Amino acid sequence: MKRAAFFDVDGTLTRRTTMFDFLEYSLAARGFPPDAYHRARAHLRGLASRGVPREDACRAYYRLYSGLDADETEAHGRAWFKESFGRGDFFIEETVAAFRRHAADGELTVLISGSFPPCLTPITEYLGADILVCSRPQIGNGQRYTGNLATPVIGEAKAAAATALAAEHTLSLTHSTAYGDHISDLPLLNLVGTPVRVGTDPELAPHTEGPQWRQLHPAVAHPT
Template sequence: PPGWTAMTSAEHRPAAFFDVDNTLTRGTALFRFLEYWYAARGRPPHDAVRERQRLKAMTAAGVSREETNRAYFRLLAGAPAAEIARYAEDWFQAELTQGAFFHEPVLRALHAHRREGHPVVLVSGSFPAVLLPLLEHCAADHLLCTEPEITPFARTYTGRLADRPHQPMIGDAKAGAVRELAAAHRIDLTASTAYGDHVSDAPLLSLTGRAVIVGDDPDLRRLAAHHGWHRLPKAPDPLAVPLPEPNPSPPGALL
């Protein structure tokens, strides 16, 4: 019918897709949460530092971000899901109280998209426990992220990732997951905007009609120059993680 095309395009609306670490936030939430969780359980500060350095060394040795992401989630093996969720809530509130957690230019862009009525989607290699408080705070609509496996009855982390497509949520997996979400929710990708800070976000940024790089990643800057992508400044260095008093008993345990 003559009106079919116009009607279809009107039904498909633009959305905004945001990488999280060093894009929407200052610093890497995975490591900031790890530092908080270890401190809460009474582990010495150098434990979290050592794990971060080990993962950084893997990256420096040429190990892919996908593999270092999997290595991070092995650190959660055996942890009760309820404990991680509770500590993640506490950590996020501590970050908010301290201030300076969000990268303000990107947060302003997110609010502008929301005012325009665009669905806001967070796309991150981090995991639900850490991202859900942030999603709620920003009133984002959808979350695409890495999903660690949790045992069905004991509800503990296994240290592996869930056996699902697009895991971990890094690189091409982000683009694949966004394509599926767009198809399911009638999102027009050519009218949408994506934000990212690292060259691994390039597949996501290439998917939308408008892309915004955040910061100075040299590979992304070359792509931005070639494609005419926009740019926002690099996120300032984050403040030190606000650490809790140690509480070696899990949250909710009888003292």
């Protein structure tokens, strides 16, 4: 049976949180002042601090794009990636090196993230990943985002997506690997034979003590 390597993106492959980094870029590209981003970020942080489930906070994020042209947003995503990558320290090189090794070994490489295509398509293309699994906000008439999102690819949804891919591609999850940096990645990490914790998330750490677990400790990024 074939093997796969599943990679979370934000905090695992990238040093930046793509959703927020892109939101700031998108608002500026549409002519909003900087405080528009700070207000939006404060609102979303407020949801988390009040105990709103992560999935609902994710849906609130995508409501910020309601009414926007999807093709234009995709174009902004490509411009954002070019600019962000050009500033340096975009990727966590240790995880990218692991990605390259899995790809060279012929394993199916899968990016799996709660972020969405405008952020993730350029990353997928740059890395040459085989499959992208991500949140996909609804697009309505006129190719505009409706603001609705059925299923954020977070937590158990990541594990469900990986299970579906395993059935579709005849993958052995027991012989597969997954990389994640956050407690919300735990359902995916627990699904595979070789789970890899990236970084030092204190919530995730207590769950990563078994012999099957591997650790990846990225070097601290330095300003360029």
